[in-house]
Amino acid sequence: MTTTYKRKPTKSELRRQQMETAIMYPVDWLEERSGLVGGLRYFLFRNVPADVNWMQTLGSAALTAFLVQTITGVILAMYYTPSAQTDPATGQPVAWESIRHITDEVTMGWLVRGMHRWGASVFIILMFLHMGRVFLFGAYKYPRELNWIIGVLILVSGMMEGFTGYLLPWDQTAYWASVVGINLNGTAPFLGPWLAQFLRGGQEIGGETLTRFYSMHMLLIPGAIIGLIGLHLYLVIRLGVTSPPWSREAAGMEPSENGRPPLRPGLTRAVPRNGIAGQPGGQK
Amino acid sequence: MAVVPQPKEKPSRVDEQRAGFARYKDDVKTRGKPFYPYAMFHDTIMSLVVVAVIIGLAAIWKWTSYGPHHDGLNPGLLGPEYTAPADPGTVSFVPRPDWYFYFLFYLLRIFKWPESVFLGTVGVPTIALMLLIGLPFLDRRRERRPSARPVAMVAGVLTILSMGVLTWKGATAQEALASEVIRDVPRWIHEENLPPAAVPGAKLFATSGCTACHTYAGSGGSNLGAPDLTAIGTRNLGIPTQVKHLQNPSSVTPGSPMPSFASLGDDRLHQLAIFLEASKGTH
Numbered sequence: 001m002t003t004t005y006k007r008k009p010t011k012s013e014l015r016r017q018q019m020e021t022a023i024m025y026p027v028d029w030l031e032e033r034s035g036l037v038g039g040l041r042y043f044l045f046r047n048v049p050a051d052v053n054w055m056q057t058l059g060s061a062a063l064t065a066f067l068v069q070t071i072t073g074v075i076l077a078m079y080y081t082p083s084a085q086t087d088p089a090t091g092q093p094v095a096w097e098s099i100r101h102i103t104d105e106v107t108m109g110w111l112v113r114g115m116h117r118w119g120a121s122v123f124i125i126l127m128f129l130h131m132g133r134v135f136l137f138g139a140y141k142y143p144r145e146l147n148w149i150i151g152v153l154i155l156v157s158g159m160m161e162g163f164t165g166y167l168l169p170w171d172q173t174a175y176w177a178s179v180v181g182i183n184l185n186g187t188a189p190f191l192g193p194w195l196a197q198f199l200r201g202g203q204e205i206g207g208e209t210l211t212r213f214y215s216m217h218m219l220l221i222p223g224a225i226i227g228l229i230g231l232h233l234y235l236v237i238r239l240g241v242t243s244p245p246w247s248r249e250a251a252g253m254e255p256s257e258n259g260r261p262p263l264r265p266g267l268t269r270a271v272p273r274n275g276i277a278g279q280p281g282g283q284k
Numbered sequence: 285m286a287v288v289p290q291p292k293e294k295p296s297r298v299d300e301q302r303a304g305f306a307r308y309k310d311d312v313k314t315r316g317k318p319f320y321p322y323a324m325f326h327d328t329i330m331s332l333v334v335v336a337v338i339i340g341l342a343a344i345w346k347w348t349s350y351g352p353h354h355d356g357l358n359p360g361l362l363g364p365e366y367t368a369p370a371d372p373g374t375v376s377f378v379p380r381p382d383w384y385f386y387f388l389f390y391l392l393r394i395f396k397w398p399e400s401v402f403l404g405t406v407g408v409p410t411i412a413l414m415l416l417i418g419l420p421f422l423d424r425r426r427e428r429r430p431s432a433r434p435v436a437m438v439a440g441v442l443t444i445l446s447m448g449v450l451t452w453k454g455a456t457a458q459e460a461l462a463s464e465v466i467r468d469v470p471r472w473i474h475e476e477n478l479p480p481a482a483v484p485g486a487k488l489f490a491t492s493g494c495t496a497c498h499t500y501a502g503s504g505g506s507n508l509g510a511p512d513l514t515a516i517g518t519r520n521l522g523i524p525t526q527v528k529h530l531q532n533p534s535s536v537t538p539g540s541p542m543p544s545f546a547s548l549g550d551d552r553l554h555q556l557a558i559f560l561e562a563s564k565g566t567h
Contacts, residue, residue, distance in 0.1 A: 047316030048323050056323075057330035064331035068338055084370070096369040103365050110365070114342025118362070122338050124384045135419075135440055138428030142301040145420035152417050162382050175370035176379040176543075180508060183534075183541035184392075187405045192539065204372070204544075240312055245428035251316065252308025 042237075049243040049251040055133045056241055062126035063229065065119055069161075072116040073218060079106055082214035084170060084207035095170035095210060120162055127155045139242040147235040150228055157225045164217035170210060178213075179205055297424070304426060373547045378496040379508070386454025387447050392509040393457070401509035405541070457505060465490040468503040475501055476514070477566050478559070485559025488552055492545065500563070508541055515565025526557035 009017070031037035079102045083094035090097050102109040131151060134140055140148035167178040182205065186196030201208030243250035295303070317323075341362065348360030381389055388409060395404030415422070423436055430437050469486050472478060478486060489495070495504030499512045506512070521529070525536060530553045533542035545553065 044320035044324070045318045047312045048319050049312055050315055050317050052323055054326060054330070057326045060327040061330045061334045064334045065338065068335060093369050096366070099366055110346045111339070111342050113365075114345045115338050118341035118345060119338045121383065122334060122341070126334070132440075132444070135436070136430055138423075138430075138433065138436075140420045141423070141426065141428065142420075143305055148420050149417055152413075156413070159384065162384060166382050169366050170370045171367040172370060172374070172377045173367045173380065175372070176377045177381045179543045180379040180541060181381060181385075183543060184405045184508070186534070187402060187539045187541055189402070189406070192406070206372075240308065242308075242428070245430065249315070251311035252304050253311075254304070254307070 046237065046240075048241055049247075049249075051243050051247040051249045051251075052241060053244055055136075055244075058126055058130040058133050059236070062123060062130050063233075065123035065126050066225070066229065068115060068119045069123060070222065072112045072119060073222070075112045076102065076116055077218060079109065080168070082168065082210050084210050093170050095168065099169045099171070120165065124155075124158055124162065127151075127158055131155065137242050137245055144235070144239055144242075147232060147239070150232045150235070154225060154228045154232065157221055157228065161217060161221050161225070164213040164221065167210065167213045168217065175205070178209070182209075297426075300426060374493075377493060378505075383451065383455060387450035389508070390450045390454035390457065393453075393506050395509055401541075402539075404509055457507070462491040462493070462495075465495045465503050468501070472501050472503070475566075476563060478562050482559040482562035485555040485557070485562075488548070488556050489559055492548060492552075492556075494556075497542070510542065513560065514563060517561045517563040518565060521561070523554065523557045523561060526560050527553045530556060 027037055079098060081094050081098045085094055086092065087094045087097050092100075099113070102113050104110070106112075134148065134151070163178075163181060166181075167174045182196050182199045185199060186192045188195065197203075199209065199212065201212045240251075243252070345360060345362045345365065348362065349365050388404075391408060392401065392404040395401050395408075423433075425433075427433055466487065469483075469490050472486055473483060489500065490503075494500075494513075497507040497510035498504055499506050499514070501514050527550070529536040530544075530548070531546040532544055533540040545556075548556070
């Protein structure tokens with residue numbers, strides 16, 4: 001960040017130089033010790049294919065929905081109590097009462113809970129749409145197979161979040177859906193009865209089940225999802241995003257040989273990259 | 285030195301894949317554009333739309349279910365904000381998952397207890413998940429254009445269609461409300477020639493939530509793989525077994541997803557058992 005002057009720098013130029021050094025000092029300090037600034041710079045200024053389109057924003061849209069879930073979830077956890085015991089003051093279950101309190105009394109509580117409730121649906125929908133886009137683009141093929149699998153695991157984990165979160169309001173809808181849901185898990189061979197027993201935390205669905213679901217819903221599964229999203233993004237940055245497969249400018253298409261019609265018409269540029277067919281590696 | 289043209293060997297798939305990816309990397313490097321600001325601009329707009337939609341849904345949920353008593357119990361466009369507190373004692377509640385489980389929920393209407401319900405609860409979802417995870421290894425061609433992947437495209441469309449239909453059917457599945465089913469009891473007595481001793485049990489059957497999953501003489505909803513009970517009496521299980529089953533279904537039918545109805549109390553379970561044993565499917 002230093003500028004070299006042929007002549008002796010004036011006072012104002014010197015002052016500006018000092019200012020620059022002072023401002024950049026913390027950034028340089030961090031970069032020298034962590035390399036994070038360089039990493040961020042690489043993330044931001046790495047090249048993506050010139051023909052990426054709007055459909056390829058669905059992944060970051062799903063990430064946004066997940067961030068909304070984490071933020072609203074943290075706020076909800078400040079007011080929610082996962083207890084099935086009866087509140088002596090109101091005669092209602094404590095968990096249900098805390099949900100009622102959040103919805104009806106806490107300032108903007110309805111908004112935070114509403115965003116969490118419906119953000120879940122938006123997250124699931126966006127994950128499905130993102131998966132549909134990847135399928136349409138054939139973007140799960142070499143070398144991105146592993147990222148497809150991680151994506152499927154995120155989708156399944158997201159649905160597990162939906163299943164565990166559904167019980168937390170501890171109302172009739174929540175309770176009976178979970179009774180049946182847990183019983184259905186129990187029909188699986190070998191592990192089924194054990195799984196149902198584990199989810200219930202006993203023979204009956206009750207307070208044990210609620211705390212168990214709460215712990216899974218806000219520690220276990222979100223932790224897994226955050227780790228999987230980290231891996232997912234790492235692979236996206238490492239492997240790059242694909243061009244739309246129908247694009248005439250798609251990155252990675254096979255070059256035509258000697259100006260002859262290509263062996264695989266669709267995989268070859270209809271318009272030569274540099275205007276002269278058969279001369280690979282040219283620059284515009 | 286004359287260059288002798290070597291007979292070209294067909295490159296292996298792995299070589300082709302690697303060459304294709306190297307070409308991709310090179311193309312992106314030479315002809316790509318930086319993520320910031322171009323792609324990031326689109327991502328930011330999309331993210332703002334997502335947040336706006338979520339806030340909008342929360343607002344619609346709040347304001348359409350906002351009742352005179354502010355109790356949140358009025359269903360709005362998107363359903364009530366909360367229902368009555370969980371009560372293991374009431375069994376007349378129709379179990380309903382969140383909408384993105386409707387496809388699984390409805391799958392259990394197709395597969396019936398006991399022969400094939402396992403297919404609906406575990407079999408089909410497991411196979412579907414394995415296929416989904418295994419997709420990159422089932423489809424290993426390099427071709428990415430949809431027009432040149434007819435099998436993948438047809439499979440994809442069929443998957444979306446079947447998921448959509450199952451979700452839609454699950455969403456519009458008839459709920460058997462106790463207040464409606466109770467009106468069918470006289471018809472059951474007439475059609476099935478129920479003895480007077482079975483009448484209290486028939487009324488209990490109509491109002492205790494049994495018909496949320498079981499059908500009886502054409503009444504009720506078939507859910508979660510539950511069998512039709514019009515002719516359950518022909519199996520001659522006996523009153524004690526019927527009561528035991530109602531108290532703890534999986535002790536009689538291992539792996540049954542049916543919840544316990546023990547909260548009804550022994551007297552009423554006994555009445556229900558009499559009704560079930562009297563149901564011989566004579567219609």
